Amino acid sequence: xxxxxxxxxxxxxxxxxxxxxxxxxxxxxxxxxxxxxxxxxxxxxxxxxxxxxxxxxxxxxxxxxxxxxxxxxxxxxxxxxxxxxxxxxxxxxxxxxxxxxxxxxxxxxxxxxxxxxxxxxxxxxxxxxxxxxxxxxxxxxxxxxxxxxxxxxxxxxxxxxxxxxxxxxxxxxxxxxxxxxxxxxxxxxxxxxxxxxxxxxxxxxxxxxx
Numbered sequence: 789x790x791x792x793x794x795x796x797x798x799x800x801x802x803x804x805x806x807x808x809x810x811x812x813x814x815x816x817x818x819x820x821x822x823x824x825x826x827x828x829x830x831x832x833x834x835x836x837x838x839x840x841x842x843x844x845x846x847x848x849x850x851x852x853x854x855x856x857x858x859x860x861x862x863x864x865x866x867x868x869x870x871x872x873x874x875x876x877x878x879x880x881x882x883x884x885x886x887x888x889x890x891x892x893x894x895x896x897x898x899x900x901x902x903x904x905x906x907x908x909x910x911x912x913x914x915x916x917x918x919x920x921x922x923x924x925x926x927x928x929x930x931x932x933x934x935x936x937x938x939x940x941x942x943x944x945x946x947x948x949x950x951x952x953x954x955x956x957x958x959x960x961x962x963x964x965x966x967x968x969x970x971x972x973x974x975x976x977x978x979x980x981x982x983x984x985x986x987x988x989x990x991x992x993x994x995x996x997x998x
Contacts, residue, residue, distance in 0.1 A: 846985025848901045853989045854894035856916065856976045862890055862967060863940035864929065864947050879933035880940055883969055891916055891968040891976055892946045898961040905984060907954040907962070913983040916968045918975040919994055924968050932969070 840855045863880045883889050893916060899905040907913075910928070917923035929949050950964030970976065977992040 842979065842989035842991050844981075844987045844989040846981075846987040848899070848905065849981075849985050849987065850896075850898040850900065851979070851981045851987045851989050852896040852898070853979045853991075855991050856891040856893050856968070857946070859890040859892055859946070861940070861942075862892060862929070862946050863936075863943040864933070864949060865939065865944055866930075878936045878939045878943060879929075880936050881927070881929060881933045881967065884932075887972055888969055889972055891970050893966050893968070893979060894963070895950055895966050895979070895981075896961050896963040897950075897956065897981075899956045899958055901958065902956075903958055905956040905958075907956055907983055909951050909954065909966070909983060913981070914966050915980040915982070916970065916976055917978065917980075919978050919988075919990075922971070922974055923978075923980060924970045924974070926966050927969050929967055 842851075842853045842855070844851050861880055861882050863878070866877045866879060867874050868877050869875075881890065893914075895914070897907065909926075911925040914926045915923040916926075929951055946965045946967075948964040950962065950966050954962050956962055975992075977990060977994065979989045979991070981987040981989065
């Protein structure tokens with residue numbers, strides 16, 4: 789399997805594109821820290837035997853999502869080029885209020901039908917929350933982050949970030965972390981994916997919660 793990591797972001801893109809996309813029976817979660825590790829989890833039908841993963845299929849795309857990770861901060865790095873000189877920037881995101889927290893969701897988008905699928909991953913592309921309650925739009929990691937002089941000890945643990953414009957070829961997939969600023973105590977039972985297709989991926993069984 790070949791992969792390319794977009795460290796240089798044109799506009800606001802960071803993501804991991806892998807070739808080729810795997811059959812729908814398998815899901816590969818890729819995390820980037822000092823190295824890239826590939827982990828597979830078996831999926832059956834329209835869901836996963838692993839309660840930490842959710843799977844849903846639309847007309848054109850598949851969405852694989854890992855159960856949200858709750859965090860007090862997310863630190864990441866970017867390359868910034870000015871006047872031909874590239875420098876490494878350190879950024880950090882924190883919740884906007886003390887009664888809120890960050891939720892990080894590892895999302896894989898698979899294109900199995902279109903020759904080329906243009907994706908725009910922005911705040912309207914994904915929502916996280918409760919089917920019976922509040923739903924929170926994805927946050928823009930570049931607008932919401934602050935520049936810091938020194939790298940955080942957990943920098944790029946939740947990297948690459950899945951954000952910006954992406955051209956996704958048939959049988960390719962793009963993968964990365966999508967971030968949300970959510971109220972503490974909100975049930976994070978569903979990921980709504982609204983880009984290209986309207987797809988819902990459930991992390992919980994709502995029928996059992998009645």
